[in-house]
Amino acid sequence: MKLYDYHAAPNPRRVRIFLAEKGVEMETVQIDLAKGEQFSEAFTKINPLCDVPVLELDDGSHISQVHSICRYLEEVFPENPLFGRDPVERAMVESQHHLVQLNGGMAAAEAFRNSTPGFANRALTGPHSYAQIPELAARGLQRLDHWFEDMDAHLADSQYLVGDYFSVADIGAYTTVGFACWVKKTIPAQCTNLQRWFDQVDARPSSKA
Amino acid sequence: MKLYDYHAAPNPRRVRIFLAEKGVEMETVQIDLAKGEQFSEAFTKINPLCDVPVLELDDGSHISQVHSICRYLEEVFPENPLFGRDPVERAMVESQHHLVQLNGGMAAAEAFRNSTPGFANRALTGPHSYAQIPELAARGLQRLDHWFEDMDAHLADSQYLVGDYFSVADIGAYTTVGFACWVKKTIPAQCTNLQRWFDQVDARPSSKA
Numbered sequence: 001m002k003l004y005d006y007h008a009a010p011n012p013r014r015v016r017i018f019l020a021e022k023g024v025e026m027e028t029v030q031i032d033l034a035k036g037e038q039f040s041e042a043f044t045k046i047n048p049l050c051d052v053p054v055l056e057l058d059d060g061s062h063i064s065q066v067h068s069i070c071r072y073l074e075e076v077f078p079e080n081p082l083f084g085r086d087p088v089e090r091a092m093v094e095s096q097h098h099l100v101q102l103n104g105g106m107a108a109a110e111a112f113r114n115s116t117p118g119f120a121n122r123a124l125t126g127p128h129s130y131a132q133i134p135e136l137a138a139r140g141l142q143r144l145d146h147w148f149e150d151m152d153a154h155l156a157d158s159q160y161l162v163g164d165y166f167s168v169a170d171i172g173a174y175t176t177v178g179f180a181c182w183v184k185k186t187i188p189a190q191c192t193n194l195q196r197w198f199d200q201v202d203a204r205p206s207s208k209a
Numbered sequence: 210m211k212l213y214d215y216h217a218a219p220n221p222r223r224v225r226i227f228l229a230e231k232g233v234e235m236e237t238v239q240i241d242l243a244k245g246e247q248f249s250e251a252f253t254k255i256n257p258l259c260d261v262p263v264l265e266l267d268d269g270s271h272i273s274q275v276h277s278i279c280r281y282l283e284e285v286f287p288e289n290p291l292f293g294r295d296p297v298e299r300a301m302v303e304s305q306h307h308l309v310q311l312n313g314g315m316a317a318a319e320a321f322r323n324s325t326p327g328f329a330n331r332a333l334t335g336p337h338s339y340a341q342i343p344e345l346a347a348r349g350l351q352r353l354d355h356w357f358e359d360m361d362a363h364l365a366d367s368q369y370l371v372g373d374y375f376s377v378a379d380i381g382a383y384t385t386v387g388f389a390c391w392v393k394k395t396i397p398a399q400c401t402n403l404q405r406w407f408d409q410v411d412a413r414p415s416s417k418a
Contacts, residue, residue, distance in 0.1 A: 063297075069300070072297070075296040088270070090280060090281070090284070091281035094274070133342060135345075136344075139342065
């Protein structure tokens with residue numbers, strides 16, 4: 001297997017941290033998104049959706065989309081499960097993961113891609129062009145404020161997003177906090193539960209992946 | 210178990226069709242979204258996120274978010290698997306499911322909630338209020354056009370979204386086509402592969418759930 005990656009982007013980082021938590025080393029191929037390599041003829045044959053990460057299997061087939069890649073890796077490297085350890089816990093992890101992507105990840109993406117000059121007409125990832133909507137950038141910032149507050153409330157009586165169990169949902173939330181910095185949103189001082197959680201995840205060796 | 214449901218909404222419909230495919234009958238409780246029952250004190254205790262569906266387990270605990278509910282149901286009712294039958298197929302189902310929600314479901318929601326007078330300041334589901342953005346409604350319609358075309362291309366040499374295997378991704382796509390009708394977007398005449406797929410899914414008894 002090998003991973004098509006881009007060191008500076010938040011989405012492939014989720015897979016790198018996931019692999020580090022599993023203790024799995026994997027060959028990576030850098031696709032330089034800043035140079036537009038995701039639109040090259042060679043790469044669009046690998047992934048017509050023009051995004052990273054992409055996992056290449058040994059038979060030459062490909063899996064795209066972060067969550068699908070991580071689910072596959074969970075099955076082939078079952079040690080140290082990150083998607084939950086029983087049916088209810090797995091449902092809770094899926095639910096928290098979904099909410100992080102919806103309310104945190106998409107909010108940061110809305111704020112960033114609708115306001116950054118280099119993304120004019122590239123307000124969404126993928127093969128289609130969409131104009132930036134300045135009001136959507138502003139809404140993204142507003143949503144991040146709510147997301148920080150909601151996460152803080154959730155973490156008031158929970159060590160991680162699902163009780164005392166570190167999961168793929170925490171990985172997604174951790175990289176989203178990093179992504180939010182791109183639009184100058186950082187954990188507010190009053191969100192002490194969220195900050196405590198962040199410091200804990202940040203102290204894990206996997207966070208450096 | 211019982212399901213908090215609303216008969217007219219696209220998201221709980223995904224769970225009802227999923228249950229019908231499994232051949233499982235379940236008690237449902239209708240939460241009338243048109244009357245705002247999702248914001249009642251009684252229901253926000255069940256789900257502070259103020260949305261349906263919610264699955265109530267026999268111990269009184271709750272699982273929210275469609276995909277989490279379906280994953281849980283897949284584990285407790287493993288017959289007739291709808292999330293894939295081996296690790297690669299499961300990754301493909303997850304990937305297609307994600308793309309349907311991202312490019313179809315969210316596009317329809319953007320178009321609908323940002324243009325419908327009854328959703329003023331309710332442009333997103335959940336406990337927070339967000340103003341409508343008319344440009345986002347227009348972008349949602351544009352995205353649905355692309356989604357129809359992309360689905361049509363994908364289905365040119367594939368019976369269902371993942372080869373000849375009917376999955377939870379098809380259920381999500383089928384209800385999204387229904388949701389798109391709310392903003393007057395229907396399968397374009399030239400999308401014959403998509404229409405063929407739709408007719409096939411529509412002919413399944415589960416589609417009436």
